[in-house]
Amino acid sequence: MAAEKTLDDLFLDTLKDIYYAERQIVKTLPKMAKAAVSPELKAGFEQHLEETQGHVERLEQIFELLGKPARGKTCDAILGIIEEGKSIIEDYKGTAALDAGLVAAGQAVEHYEIARYGTLKSWATQLGMKEAVALLDATLQEEVATDKKLSQVAAANVNQKAA
């Protein structure tokens, strides 16, 4: 029989998952910024790269609060989402639809992060980890804002150019 596992275990495992994911995103955003044609989209990815570095740091603070080493755990979901983004760059390079594809890839990443941070925040609340709740919420708000901004960039010009 499996050993008894608790919400604390699930919280730590999921923290490792998003820590791995954030570090993959730090590596990926410069490639998306480089590929983007619209200056606004390029700047958006660059700004979110800076924020994402902050997300990694906030997660490290949470590991510290838990007294655990900051360690990632391979997240197949983010690897798949990033792989799809790479395919879009390869398949749509030089076409009018590239930016629309990059927005879609970016939004898939943000939605994954929003799902993870939303869950972690509610578990941290349940576990009475007030400082962790504040750190997770700060990142969650930046993910939500980035998702909205991507929608706005797409609506403002990217989608029309692609049509």
Ligand SMILES: [Fe+2]
């Ligand atoms: Fe993030």
Ligand SMILES: [Fe+2]
């Ligand atoms: Fe993000």
